[in-house]
Amino acid sequence: MGASILRLFFHDCFVNGCDGSILLDDTAAFTGEQNAFPNKNSIRGLEVIDSIKAQVEASCRATVSCADILALAARDGVVMLGGPTWTVDLGRRDARTASQTAANSDLPGPSSSLSTLVAKFAAKGLDARDMTALSGAHTIGQARCATFRSRIYNDTDIDAGFAALRRQSCPSIGGDDNLAPLDSQTPNRFGNNYYQDLVARFGLLHSDQELFSGGPQDALVRQYSSEESAFARDFATAMAKMATISPLTGTAEEIRLNCRTMASSQSLFSLCLLSLFACATYAQLSSSFYDHTCPKLPRIVRTAMIQAVRNERRMGASILRLFFHDCFVNGCDGSILLDDTATFTGEKNAFPNRNSVRGFEVIDTIKSNVEAACNATVSCADILALAARDGVFLELFNGGSQDQLVRLYSFNEGLFAGDFVTAMLKMGNISPLTGSNGQIRLNCRKVN
Ligand code: HEM
Numbered sequence: 064m065g066a067s068i069l070r071l072f073f074h075d076c077f078v079n080g081c082d083g084s085i086l087l088d089d090t091a092a093f094t095g096e097q098n099a100f101p102n103k104n105s106i107r108g109l110e111v112i113d114s115i116k117a118q119v120e121a122s123c124r125a126t127v128s129c130a131d132i133l134a135l136a137a138r139d140g141v142v143m144l145g146g147p148t149w150t151v152d153l154g155r156r157d158a159r160t161a162s163q164t165a166a167n168s169d170l171p172g173p174s175s176s177l178s179t180l181v182a183k184f185a186a187k188g189l190d191a192r193d194m195t196a197l198s199g200a201h202t203i204g205q206a207r208c209a210t211f212r213s214r215i216y217n218d219t220d221i222d223a224g225f226a227a228l229r230r231q232s233c234p235s236i237g238g239d240d241n242l243a244p245l246d247s248q249t250p251n252r253f254g255n256n257y258y259q260d261l262v263a264r265f266g267l268l269h270s271d272q273e274l275f276s277g278g279p280q281d282a283l284v285r286q287y288s289s290e291e292s293a294f295a296r297d298f299a300t301a302m303a304k305m306a307t308i309s310p311l312t313g314t315a316e317e318i319r320l321n322c323r324t325m326a327s328s329q330s331l332f333s334l335c336l337l338s339l340f341a342c343a344t345y346a347q348l349s350s351s352f353y354d355h356t357c358p359k360l361p362r363i364v365r366t367a368m369i370q371a372v373r374n375e376r377r378m379g380a381s382i383l384r385l386f387f388h389d390c391f392v393n394g395c396d397g398s399i400l401l402d403d404t405a406t407f408t409g410e411k412n413a414f415p416n417r418n419s420v421r422g423f424e425v426i427d428t429i430k431s432n433v434e435a436a437c438n439a440t441v442s443c444a445d446i447l448a449l450a451a452r453d454g455v456f457l458e459l460f461n462g463g464s465q466d467q468l469v470r471l472y473s474f475n476e477g478l479f480a481g482d483f484v485t486a487m488l489k490m491g492n493i494s495p496l497t498g499s500n501g502q503i504r505l506n507c508r509k510v511n
Contacts, residue, residue, distance in 0.1 A: 064108055064111060064140065065140030065141060065144045065203060065253075066140070066144075066200075066203040066204025066205070066250075067106070067107040067204065068108040068111060068112070068133070068136050068137050068140045069106070069109040069140055069141060069168040069200055069203070069204075070106065070167060070204065071085060071106055071108050071112070071133060071137070071158075071307075072102055072133050072134060072136075072137035073200065074096070074101065074102060074106060074166070074170060074307070075130070075133055076187070076265075076305050076306065076308045077169050077183075077187060077308070078096055078099075078162060078166045078169055078170065078307045079158065079161075079162055079165055079309065080158075080167045080309025080310055080311070081130050081133070081155055081305075081306055081308055081309070081310050082130050082155065082156070082157060082158035082306070082309070082310065082311050082316070083128060083129035083130035083133060083155070083157040083322060084095065084096055084150070084158040084160065084161035084320065085102065085106070085131070085159060085161070085166075086109060086129050086322040086323060087158075087161045087322075087324065087325065088111060088324065090324075092159075094161075095161035095163065096161045096162065096165075096166040098161045098163065098329050098378060099166030100166075100167050100172075101119075101166060101167070101170040101172065102166060104207075104240070105207065105210075109296045109322075109323070109445040111136065112129065112132060112133055112136060112322055112406075113321075113323070115132050115136060115199065116129060116132055116321070116322050119132060119298040120320060122482075123355070125318050125320060125355065126318065126355075126356075126357040127153075127318070128156050128157045128318050128319070129157050129319050129322035130156065130157055130158075130310070130311070131151075131153045131154070131155045132322070134153070134155065134306050135151050135153075136411075137153050137302075139510055141203075141302075141331075141509055143255045143263075144203055144251060144253040145251060145254060146202075146203075146253030146254075146295065146297070146298070147253075147295040147298060147299040148299065149300070149302050149303045150303065151303075151306060152306070152307065153434040154310070154312050155310040155311060155312065156208070156310075156313075156314075156315050156316045156317060156318060157316055157317055157318060157319045157322075158316055159309070159316045159317055159325050162324075165465070169183065169186065169187075170183075171183045171184075171270060172270070173206070173210040173211065173214075173268040173270050174213060174269050174270065175269075175270045175273070175475050176273060177273040177274065177276065177278050177280065179275075180194055180198075180270060180273060180463055181194060184197070186315055187305070187308050187328060188304070188308065189301065189304060189305060189427070190238050190278060191279065192283060192297065192301075193276055193297075193300075193301035193304060193305070194293065195280045195283050195284065195297075195299035196287070196298045196300070197298065197301045197302070197305065198257075198270075198271065198274055198302045199255070199287065199294055199298050199454065200244060201245035201257050201267070201268070201434025202242040202245070202246045202249070202250075202252070202253055202254055202255065202256060202257035203245070203246065203250060203251065203252070203253050203338070204244070204245050204250065205242040205243065205244055205245065205250065206242065206243060206244075206245050206267055206268060207240050207241065207242060208232070208233035208234075208239055208446035209239040209240070210231065210234065210236050210268060211267050211268055211269075212224075212233055212235065212244065213269065214266075214267070214268060214269045214272070215229045215230050215233060216230070216235055216506065218269060218272070220264055220272055220276055221265075221266070222263060222264040225247065225263075225264070225265045229243055229267070231487060243267060244267075245257065245267050245268070245271070246260060247260050247265050248260070250449045252353070254291055255287050255289075255290070255294045255295075256290060258284050258285075258287040258288035258294065259288045260273055260483065261275040261284050261288070261489075262268070262275060262284065262285060262288045263376055283457060284295045288372065297331060301453050303335060308455070308509075310386075322401065324419060332454055334429075348444070348491075348492060348497065350497055351439060352445075353437070353440070353445075356437060356440050357433065357436065357437035357440045359436045359437070359440050360433060360436075360437065360441055360449070361449065361455050363429065363432045363433050364429055364433075364446060364450055364453055364455055365452070365453050366452055367425065367428055367429040368425070368429075368450055368453040369453075371422075371425045371428075371454075372454065378425060378454065379454030379455060380454070381420070381422040381454075382422040382425060382450045382451050382454040383451045383454050383455055384420060384422070384449035385399060385420050385422050385423075385426070385447060385451070386448060386490075386491075387451075387490070388410070388415065388416055388420055389444070389447055390490050390491065390493045391493070392410055392413075392466060393419050393489055393494060394493045394495055395411075395447070395490075395493055395494070395495050396444050396491075396494070396496045396501055397442060397443035397444035397446075397447060397504065397507065398410055399420065399447075400423065400426060400443050400507040400508060401418065401449065401507075401508060401509070401510065402508040402509065410480040411503040422452070423445075423507075423508075425450065426443065426446060426447055426450060426507055427453070427507060427508070429446050429450060430443060430507045431445055432508070433446060434505065439503050439505060440498075440503065442501070442503050442504070443501070443503075443504050443507035444495065444496070444501075446507075448491050451487075452487065454459075455483075455487075464482050
């Protein structure tokens with residue numbers, strides 16, 4: 064399985080970058096890469112990635128891409144079989160597309176010549192040395208008879224005894240799926256025996272033997288065959304390089320929840336959990352919105368509000384009003400928090416606010432605490448909404464204006480509390496910006 068996962072990663076990276084595209088299943092409406100010629104009836108290990116993904120999702124929902132999981136799993140498989148380790152830079156995102164055409168054209172085949180191998184790796188930014196070292200992946204794993212039949216029946220640069228041995232389990236007709244080890248000596252140990260095979264003309268694939276065929280890579284193959292540490296070092300370097308082929312980063316594409324399907328074909332519910340940014344127009348406000356991305360948020364806000372109200376009892380009221388004035392002007396979108404600048408006139412100096420609304424510095428404090436815990440995740444608008452709620456909870460409520468109702472509330476606290484909560488929830492829902500509308504400001508006083 065270590066070998067199969069390593070190959071899965073190679074076949075992912077070589078087709079439009081290490082973006083998890085190979086993991087996408089074909090559907091009636093989508094043709095992915097799994098049935099491309101180099102992959103069909105050949106790649107394995109998808110269920111291992113599924114199982115890792117399910118466990119990762121259970122710990123960190125919608126956070127780690129399938130592409131990153133595959134990159135880590137490939138490295139760990141090599142290490143478990145005795146191979147070298149390398150640092151896997153993370154942060155890849157998953158493709159929302161795949162290309163069977165690119166899989167057919169970009170991946171080298173077992174009958175490739177040396178010049179084709181060099182060219183196909185060069186097209187991915189990997190030089191001949193990288194190619195020769197990466198081919199050493201064939202120190203582990205198996206190949207099907209269909210991929211080496213032509214070599215053992217037709218090639219001349221093959222040890223005769225070795226060819227005869229392999230022919231026993233790989234007939235000239237039939238037995239396509241019969242397996243043989245790519246490394247004749249130690250197929251379950253990640254070492255340099257593969258290169259010793261090449262020097263002895265025991266290469267299983269035609270493409271393997273091309274590396275040692277009187278050409279420019281001969282010297283390197285000979286060096287690797289006698290110096291395992293040189294191979295291990297170059298393999299690790301080349302793997303780290305291969306792992307960075309055109310990754311999708313930042314907000315590109317998506318983090319899949321299930322590596323086999325794109326988010327667009329996952330349920331709306333799943334889609335909205337996918338990432339704060341990907342929720343786009345489907346987003347609804349939800350009290351559990353930050354449960355996974357910023358679980359400390361409620362505590363940070365509550366703690367800061369306790370402090371603020373302790374410093375000045377009036378602050379709960381001030382923050383409550385700040386929230387009210389925010390919500391009533393184009394919705395609860397944090398617009399009231401924006402400072403005026405030479406080129407921007409905000410709401411702070413509007414008549415109802417000027418020299419009147421207060422508590423900005425409390426929101427600033429909460430925002431910086433929240434940023435320290437969950438960078439660029441929680442909006443200023445949400446912080447203000449939570450702070451207003453907490454302020455009320457901690458402080459006093461200052462009456463209403465409708466006599467009858469005020470009287471009712473004055474002796475029926477339960478009624479008041481219920482109505483108040485209902486009205487607050489209603490107010491908090493006034494035209495919020497959700498999904499990809501607006502932004503997550505880094506500093507509440509400035510548009511990013
Ligand atoms: C240099 C060009 C390469 C060619 C032409 C090639 C071709 C092949 C072929 C034909 C097989 C057998 C597939 C089957 O039987 O269905 C195979 C297996 C394998 N390849 Fe490559 N490969 C190349 C490079 C690489 C690279 C760069 C890696 C990883 C870094 C890699 C990793 C593997 C592994 C580990 C297996 C065994 C998989 C298993 O047992 O499931 N190969 N390769």
